[in-house]
Amino acid sequence: MEAAKETQIQDRLHRLNERIGLSYVPPRETWTPAEEALYKPVNLLRVPVEEARVMQLKAIKYTFTRHYTLNRFYRRYCDTKGVTPDDVKTYDDLEKIPLVPDLTFKWHPSGKDFAGWIADVYTGDLPPVTIESANPTFDDVLNAYNAAGLMVTHSTGTSGQPTVIPRDMKTARYLQYGMTKMLIDLCDPTSIDHALSLFPKPTRANLFVAKVQGPLDQFFEDHHYALDFDISAELAMRAAVDTNDAAEQLSAEEQLRKIFTIGATWLERYDKTTDTIWMLAPPALFSVFLDSLEAQGKRFEFGERGFLRTAGGWKTRDGKNIPHESFRKRVEEVLGIPETHCLDIYGMSEMNSIMITCPEGHYYHPPPWLRLFVLDASLTPVGYEKFGRFAFLDPLVYSYPGFVMTGDKVRLLEHCPVCDRPGPVIDQTISRLKSAEMRGCAVQLAKIFKRDVEEAK
């Protein structure tokens, strides 16, 4: 049984490598320790713990040395902390590697100063960039970097300022390949016939969630994007926050209606066939899509041939939590897709890897190269079972230090309580840590008061 599964995964990996070509998988003899962590394991979710630890130490030390050597700002920071690559000798020493706050990638200046900022956070030499417009928009600037051979993405900027991440093509390919490879144990994208994405089309936006889908296009016969229109950074930011502008609200509602019509038509197209389908969507948007299907009395029975991959947080626009379990039950009710086929992806634009829930227990499993931490209020690792600030060391990032303290509150478990995949997992309860906004006593108390009232509901 085990051997058969191993062969099946090997076949899937072979198909994956064939489909996406050599640009994603360099020759074996050239692999760095970080690349070995990505390319060598057949099944990323089944690497034994000890093997994964050895892999992490080698890969992370390799990438840490690279950033320490080639990134001036990070080296200066490491020097302040008194840490050099020579200090990292054992697995436990990985805790010494200085972590960069995620805010580093949010606090970018605009205009001409942006170039200075990106050069600061970038590891290595930036390609020459020409910006044509005298008065460039944020997208013009990002497009100029992307035309020069980078993949610079931004987040939606729900907190008011979008995160900007500069990836070189090597880093971008690691992300896209790693994401696809993570999925093949649980659902092989190379054997799916058609896909519907409720994320922006990769060519229509510089949003991280759009660009990360890149290679998936090559797998499906009919890969349809319900959001097939240009999404500028400004539009993405406006959409991320609520508006009181009636015209804007109307236009957003109209746009949603169009997206849902496209989605419903696509589902109807494959409802009566035997083709396999895959949907990729943010839970909040998909939840409203389900409402819309229900309101129209539409029901489907995709059964085992349907798959749903969600990503992008579990809060509605008005800040309410979407319970995972009831969401999956609704998917089953409306689309007939079993709960075990509804898997969620946890990732973020600063990270070059994804974590995916197992179908058995819906806990988030990381790839074997990723070192995860949970930090307490003094930013010290606290180990398993405790809630705290999520931090990670990602060796697959070449173009900026991917050693990041995030703003997410998570709990790390030593192993999955339900399935037998080895290694630590993240509990499903992921929330945002409230930023302190330390301006004065009143602001600080006000934030805590508001959170307590909200959480008490």
Add this chain to the structure above:
Amino acid sequence: MTHVSEITEHGHPSQEAPKQSMLATGSTIVKTLANPGALRKMQTMDPDEERYVRPTREYELPEYREGMKHCISNEKYLRPTRWCNPREPLVIAMANELRAYELSDYEFAEAAYWFVKTKFTPEFLSLNSVSDSLKRGTGTCFHMNSVWVALCRAAGIKARYKSFTMVLPDEIMSVASSFGEAGEMTGDLFNRGFPEMEGEVCIDGTWTVGHVSMRPELLASNYLPITRFGEDAIGLTLLLAPGGTIKRFESVSLKFDILMKAIMWSAPAMMERANLMTTESRSMGRTIIEMAGGLEAYDRAARARASASL
């Protein structure tokens, strides 16, 4: 004990909060008290929540010796006031430690300013004597300003308090539907009820302001410039609420202590969470300053950014 409260600000519109807003504040307090879920949340820490641990005091307490020089004037702004007694032995000892009567008034006021600003950590507590604050090294903006004011008064420099209501961040203040009842309640309660505090010292006849209550790491956690002695936080790190109150006074009003005691009693868990948030921000801010290449490099970058955004 003298209690003088005065409104001396010029160039600002009417100072008093509209009655309607005061009513809203009152009704919010009632609503909160009538919401058992919210009240429970504010009173009890969850079993898996991290607990607050008070940081260690970052300075030595100097020894008081008889005959240490200090001001004994009963003139307004020099005399002892509620929770601000410049004649407490520890206050006199600390003022002497900071070289009172050796430095010029300006130099001493600045030295005392940086002492409080860089060595004290915000912690929500009910009000107490300056000596108690010095022994602890933590406190609210009221405690910290009282330490600064008392040290300056002990050194014979006139000093007073300045309070104002500030604009809360958009995510709290917005009355958009997405922020719901919790957002509105917070806006109602905190936008009128809780002032921010600064201090002012009189040097050569001119009042000079200082915002001691936010240490550099805390400002850095939000990428704000580090306010210097003589710089007003209003307009640099904080915005005055429209129609907000700026008050200057010699002594802290009793009502603030009653308010703090009431909150400490009714919402101890909320206060503990706020203190924990300070610990977290401090750690994060320290990292950010280190990454920027030190305090000065950080402040330069933060000022450049602030001039564009505030």
